[in-house]
Amino acid sequence: KVYVQILCCDLALWGTLWGWVYLLGSPSDGGLAWLWALGILRWAFLHMASIASSGGMVVRRWVATQCLLWPIFRSSQVMLQPGALSYPIPGPAGVALITVSGIAACLFWELTFPEAQTADSVKEKKKQEAKALFLRVVRYSRPDILHLGTAFLFLSLAVICETFIPYATGKVIDILGSQYEQSKFLSAIGLMSILSLGSAVCSGVRGGMFMCSLARLNRRMRHMLFRNLVQQEIGFFEETKPGDLASRLESDTNLMGMSVAMNVNVLLRSTVKTAGMLVLMVGISWQLTLLTCVEMPLLAALQNCYNTFYQALSQQLQDCKAQAKELAGSAVGQVRTVRGCGAESAEIRRYEETLSEMHRIQSSKGIASAIHLLLRRMVTIAVKVGMLFYGRQLIMLNHLTNGGLLAFVLYQKDMVTNMKSLVYVFGTMLNSVGAAAKVFKYLDRKPLQEEAGSLEPAHLEGRVEFRDVTFSYPSQPDKPALKGVSLTLRPGKVTALVGPSGGGKSSCISLLERFYESQQGEVLLDGRPLHQYQHSYLHRKVSIVSQNPVLFSGSVSDNIRYGLKDCSMERVVVAAVKAHAHDFICKLEDGYDTDVGECGGQLSVGQKQCIAIARALVRDPRVLILDEATSCMDAGTLQMQELLSGTASQTVLVVAHHLQTVQNADHIVFLEGGVVVEQGTDKELMARRGRYRRLKEKLFDEQASGDS
Numbered sequence: 001k002v003y004v005q006i007l008c009c010d011l012a013l014w015g016t017l018w019g020w021v022y023l024l025g026s027p028s029d030g031g032l033a034w035l036w037a038l039g040i041l042r043w044a045f046l047h048m049a050s051i052a053s054s055g056g057m058v059v060r061r062w063v064a065t066q067c068l069l070w071p072i073f074r075s076s077q078v079m080l081q082p083g084a085l086s087y088p089i090p091g092p093a094g095v096a097l098i099t100v101s102g103i104a105a106c107l108f109w110e111l112t113f114p115e116a117q118t119a120d121s122v123k124e125k126k127k128q129e130a131k132a133l134f135l136r137v138v139r140y141s142r143p144d145i146l147h148l149g150t151a152f153l154f155l156s157l158a159v160i161c162e163t164f165i166p167y168a169t170g171k172v173i174d175i176l177g178s179q180y181e182q183s184k185f186l187s188a189i190g191l192m193s194i195l196s197l198g199s200a201v202c203s204g205v206r207g208g209m210f211m212c213s214l215a216r217l218n219r220r221m222r223h224m225l226f227r228n229l230v231q232q233e234i235g236f237f238e239e240t241k242p243g244d245l246a247s248r249l250e251s252d253t254n255l256m257g258m259s260v261a262m263n264v265n266v267l268l269r270s271t272v273k274t275a276g277m278l279v280l281m282v283g284i285s286w287q288l289t290l291l292t293c294v295e296m297p298l299l300a301a302l303q304n305c306y307n308t309f310y311q312a313l314s315q316q317l318q319d320c321k322a323q324a325k326e327l328a329g330s331a332v333g334q335v336r337t338v339r340g341c342g343a344e345s346a347e348i349r350r351y352e353e354t355l356s357e358m359h360r361i362q363s364s365k366g367i368a369s370a371i372h373l374l375l376r377r378m379v380t381i382a383v384k385v386g387m388l389f390y391g392r393q394l395i396m397l398n399h400l401t402n403g404g405l406l407a408f409v410l411y412q413k414d415m416v417t418n419m420k421s422l423v424y425v426f427g428t429m430l431n432s433v434g435a436a437a438k439v440f441k442y443l444d445r446k447p448l449q450e451e452a453g454s455l456e457p458a459h460l461e462g463r464v465e466f467r468d469v470t471f472s473y474p475s476q477p478d479k480p481a482l483k484g485v486s487l488t489l490r491p492g493k494v495t496a497l498v499g500p501s502g503g504g505k506s507s508c509i510s511l512l513e514r515f516y517e518s519q520q521g522e523v524l525l526d527g528r529p530l531h532q533y534q535h536s537y538l539h540r541k542v543s544i545v546s547q548n549p550v551l552f553s554g555s556v557s558d559n560i561r562y563g564l565k566d567c568s569m570e571r572v573v574v575a576a577v578k579a580h581a582h583d584f585i586c587k588l589e590d591g592y593d594t595d596v597g598e599c600g601g602q603l604s605v606g607q608k609q610c611i612a613i614a615r616a617l618v619r620d621p622r623v624l625i626l627d628e629a630t631s632c633m634d635a636g637t638l639q640m641q642e643l644l645s646g647t648a649s650q651t652v653l654v655v656a657h658h659l660q661t662v663q664n665a666d667h668i669v670f671l672e673g674g675v676v677v678e679q680g681t682d683k684e685l686m687a688r689r690g691r692y693r694r695l696k697e698k699l700f701d702e703q704a705s706g707d708s
């Protein structure tokens with residue numbers, strides 16, 4: 001259907017042309033340039049038609065062949081018999097011939113290389129994805145439009161200046177070659193200098209502007225990415241390696257920015273320059289330009305063949321290396337079995353075979369690379385020699401000057417470099433949008449946790465209820481850490497969670513801190529599910545002091561008021577006094593302004609715990625969670641008692657392995673295997689002679705034997 005549509009469009013185009021020529025009496029022979037212009041116009045039109053009708057690469061190739069076959073055929077005739085031909089617009093018979101030849105050429109190609117079609121559709125899909133990603137990066141660059149606009153303006157100016165330099169050089173040579181005139185020579189040299197200076201200045205401004213917009217884009221992307229990352233649920237950080245996140249933030253955002261600033265820079269520069277040079281080259285000699293145009297497709301075809309071969313060899317080499325690594329690893333790792341079976345020589349032979357195969361592939365790679373280089377050089381030299389021979393003929397026929405030929409040679413060299421960078425830039429664009437894809441993956445990620453609500457009641461009692469809570473960690477969905485846990489934390493009361501390691505104490509705390517969401521049941525604060533509370537409000541009202549508190553580099557006071565927007569120094573000091581941190585802080589070199597070093601490395605674990613307690617108390621929380629909070633202090637148990645005595649109106653949840661620290665708690669919950677085994681006061685649990693009593697006695701025995 002698409003082919004018929006395109007054919008109809010083509011016939012309509014020919015019909016319009018014939019109508020124009022025969023009805024309006026326009027000349028039907030406009031020369032070779034006219035044939036080319038016609039071919040390119042038809043190509044552009046039919047190419048757009050093929051895109052509109054969702055035609056694939058095969059259709060586009062056919063369209064290009066169909067449109068350019070005739071001008072190419074006529075141009076080759078001209079090269080062989082210059083000036084002996086006329087160039088009339090083909091009639092219906094000519095068009096039928098062109099169509100049949102175009103279809104035959106395409107059929108020949110597609111049937112000879114059938115795999116090209118599937119490979120093309122995969123490539124096409126990849127290209128479309130890359131395009132979408134690239135456009136997204138461009139959209140993120142919108143705020144830098146002023147910088148980018150200025151950069152593009154100076155880029156165009158620089159390229160225009162650069163393009164005219166060989167032209168001016170050719171003029172200088174012509175002046176030197178013909179009758180020398182001082183004034184003409186000076187003005188030509190002056191023009192050359194102005195062009196060179198203009199190109200240098202404009203290139204500098206362009207580079208600066210691109211760098212500036214790149215830095216701005218980088219800053220914005222990193223900021224957005226970091227903001228989204230820190231909002232992810234805790235499970236995400238457990239599943240994702242920190243190195244991965246760091247590289248997304250560092251190198252990938254950078255690479256992504258490059259895709260806009262650098263690639264668009266090169267793309268535009270090369271396009272503008274190539275177009276400008278083509279115009280000037282055609283102006284000098286269209287025949288030589290045509291000859292030059294042969295080089296690029298030849299080089300591209302050569303590169304394509306080489307790439308396919310090289311990729312296949314690289315894949316084989318990778319497999320071989322992996323095999324060698326595995327062989328060596330397993331033989332060394334299982335050396336006892338190898339020795340026991342006397343299989344050393346068999347292992348050596350297997351390893352040797354793999355190494356030989358590796359050597360063979362590496363040699364093939366080297367030979368392929370050498371042949372590729374040789375062929376490339378030969379094509380380049382052949383085109384250059386042909387160009388010089390033909391140039392010499394044109395000079396003898398007075399169609400070209402010496403300076404013109406020199407300018408042409410300079411352009412030709414530049415042209416190939418430019419076209420190469422155009423091809424290269426598409427490759428790097430695909431790579432850099434690969435980095436963009438990784439960044440967008442994290443940027444678009446929505447946290448797998450219900451969004452926090454907006455509840456911020458002025459008065460909060462602090463009553464916490466776990467109602468039939470069942471919970472498994474995302475990394476172990478089939479192994480519940482809590483099974484149907486129900487317990488209540490009352491305001492003004494101290495509740496202690498005790499039990500053997502792995503019982504589920506920390507999991508309860510994680511749920512209360514809303515690090516995770518339970519799969520069944522719910523955790524309520526003053527009768528409302530936790531997710532209904534505003535995020536920072538909840539973390540102000542529910543504060544935790546963990547066993548291994550983390551401090552951030554900065555001063556002691558910064559660490560105490562961490563996360564609070566406005567918190568006076570008085571509040572910081574009051575909290576530090578309550579946490580028994582004030583005395584040792586005052587003894588530090590700069591008191592509250594002392595830098596705690598990276599991760600609080602300047603302080604002992606006990607001191608860090610004190611600061612973490614102050615950090616929790618400064619928020620004046622309604623629910624205070626102490627997870628082994630005083631375990632590393634010299635007088636941990638005593639300190640815990642003092643701490644608890646200052647929390648009369650708060651809801652306190654304590655987790656402690658030293659049962660002495662919790663025996664005075666108002667309520668004790670014994671958790672084992674994620675289940676509440678027993679609960680009550682110390683007295684009640686001791687009287688029950690259950691798991692609590694046995695654990696307490698066991699710990700007491702251990703302590704007694706440790707003391708003796």
Ligand SMILES: Nc1ncnc2c1ncn2[C@@H]1O[C@H](COP(=O)(O)OP(=O)(O)OP(=O)(O)O)[C@@H](O)[C@H]1O
Pocket residue numbers: 238473475476480481499500501502503504505506507508
């Ligand atoms: N991040 C995690 N991912 C997967 N499983 C976890 C994770 N943290 C804990 N678990 C598992 O959940 C269960 C309960 O662990 P939890 O840390 O809540 O026990 P605990 O009573 O606090 O132990 P401890 O006294 O040793 O800190 C254990 O089986 C543990 O292996």
